[in-house]
Amino acid sequence: MDSNSNNNKSISRKVVDQLVEGYGFATQLQRLLSHQHSNNHIDQTRIVSGSGSVPGDPDPAEELIAKILESFHKTISVLDSFDPIADVSVPIAVEGSRNASCGDDSTAPASCNGGDSGESRKKLGVGKGKRGCYTRKPRSHTWIVIARRIDEDRYAWRKYGQKEILNSKFPRSYFRCTHKPTQGCKATKQVQKQEQDPEMFQITYIGHHTCTASDQTQTKTEQFDQEIIMDSDNTVAATTVKVHEQENNISSVITGLSAGMVKEEENNNGDHNKDYCEGSSTDGDLSLVWQDVMMLDDHQHHQNHYYHGETRTTSSQQFSFIDNDQLYSLFDSYGA
DNA sequence: AGAATTTGACCGGT
């Protein structure tokens, strides 16, 4: 049992390592392509997306592509080399549809706080009506973004907690949707500086926004995904990887590099991220990059697919969402 | 004054 789970963990670690590596390459490639794109008028033959490289020209893009392929190939090999049969059962979580009692669900009856009267709240030590009474909800839908800016998403967030995390240099901050009290929006996010690169933040989004943007500037909403993706304003931004989660959280963090401005966490106090709400940053819209990656085995260049949606091409595109359904199903099925 | 953040306490999962 134990050895099995250890084995699983080491495998998943390998997988993640490889993915991280591949992801880094992919990011570089994007930069490269983007750079080439910006130089398009000078040297059109360099554009990789369409056709071809110049014969005899040692195209760095090609090399990167090869590395990417290799990296992801290794990943697949790792998974292949692991015999899932040995591990057997994989608890497939029911996606978060319960959420029983009090908790932060605004629709939930005030069962545990005894009506949540201000009275009872005050007597903390005295037994019931204590704060912190909630039921931990199953982590429904989470994905992780590595970004230099924590306001990348432009939603309106309110910080509700901060905590020192074991083995982490930096505390983790907890945010919930500003509209939770009014609209019961359950979206939350957690922000934590990366140890390896303190300029980068790991942002874990949990749940989708259900708030409507009635009191917000809805104009952003439709474009939200793309905004995250490219953030043309600041040239930035986030190399992102989306990670679905079923239950036994895999929290695989896939890092990426990006350049741009840094915002410290305090900036989140400010107003700049108050103006947007609604539109979900999420799955439905994200391209199925991962599937493409997984198929690189058989096919060759899919890099064009990394661009999501309407190709609102900007020279500073720096993104890539990965649909990780496949990754997760892999992880799940290997019990990672 | 109201909104947002901070921070220590508390709860639940492992």
Added chain:
DNA sequence: ACCGGTCAAATTCT
């Protein structure tokens, strides 16, 4: 028992 996530009073900000 420990640790992470949430609550809510206190504090700070606008």
